[in-house]
Amino acid sequence: MEMSSKLLERAVAEISQLPGIGKRTALRLALHLLKQPADQTQQLAEALQKLREDIVFCSKCHNISDAEVCHICENPHRDASVICVVEDIRDVMAIENTGLFKGVYHVLGGKISPIEGIGPGQLTIVQLVTKVKAGGVRELIFALSGTMEGDTTNFYIYRQVKECDVVISAIARGIAVGDELEFADEVTLGRSIMHRVPFENSIKSH
Numbered sequence: 001m002e003m004s005s006k007l008l009e010r011a012v013a014e015i016s017q018l019p020g021i022g023k024r025t026a027l028r029l030a031l032h033l034l035k036q037p038a039d040q041t042q043q044l045a046e047a048l049q050k051l052r053e054d055i056v057f058c059s060k061c062h063n064i065s066d067a068e069v070c071h072i073c074e075n076p077h078r079d080a081s082v083i084c085v086v087e088d089i090r091d092v093m094a095i096e097n098t099g100l101f102k103g104v105y106h107v108l109g110g111k112i113s114p115i116e117g118i119g120p121g122q123l124t125i126v127q128l129v130t131k132v133k134a135g136g137v138r139e140l141i142f143a144l145s146g147t148m149e150g151d152t153t154n155f156y157i158y159r160q161v162k163e164c165d166v167v168i169s170a171i172a173r174g175i176a177v178g179d180e181l182e183f184a185d186e187v188t189l190g191r192s193i194m195h196r197v198p199f200e201n202s203i204k205s206h
């Protein structure tokens, strides 16, 4: 895309790095910002910078947090022996919205995806396995989306913890294969957590 300004070109190049944003949309957003008062862009830039600089990940569950331990892990009414394994904060938010889950989470930070070059080492799998091996965990619930990457990740973790004294289950597939958790409605998602199945059964079913 040939542009009359190098500054505009750079801004468009940066914005179009964001997922789901092509060059055209990036250009539209950049031009939109130029039309708004300058302090709006300033606030946007500041908010993004602050997000990067000040964000903390909970030392227990690796969820995005404002404190060293997040409010879920800190809550004495949550059962720390039941851990729901999710991909990211959006899944935590979706499951929290159901109001049905009283355990805690472990946020992996993604899924194993050879195509996108994401290996187990880039996720918090080691920390999860260490947590399980340390004892005190009664149940692991896999709640990753039913994609191939989700299945691969589940199975990778399963292989490392199956010898441990822990119940391993997966959310019931009321959620269609390939659906992302965050798009599931609360009733369906809540039901699929309550009706979770032993993980071994979920492997055989597909």
Ligand SMILES: [Zn+2]
Residues within 6 Å of the ligand: 058, 059, 060, 061, 062, 063, 069, 070, 071, 072, 073, 074
């Ligand atoms: Zn936490």
